[in-house]
Amino acid sequence: MTISLDGRRFAAETDVVAGEVGTETVFAYHERAGEVWAEYAGGSIRRGYLVGTREGDRLDFRYVQLNAEGQTSSGHCVSEVTVLADGRLSLHETWSWESRPGSGTSVVQELPGPA
Structure with missing residues (x-):
């Protein structure tokens, strides 16, 4: 069974090496019919x-x-959704900048509680 990302908030497990996302960056995800999108801000973003x-x-x-x-930047990311022991979701990301050199991996975890 696929668990929807819609309405869930995530934050990085640790500051992202070679990236700009950090533990203070919060992602607000939306999902409908195979489409996903999110807004994010916090820390250096x-x-x-x-x-x-x-x-x-x-x-x-x-x-x-x-x-x-x-400064603006852009890139591409592929993530795998997993379920943590406490039922929250985790996204294991492999990303690369398209607007500048660099790539890496990161993990964001669902924040507990309401938005």
């Missing part, structure tokens, strides 16, 4: 957006963001 698709437990999306210094 003023504003970010992602949009893509979901097939089973695999997300494939592009992201664009504006950092605290006023």
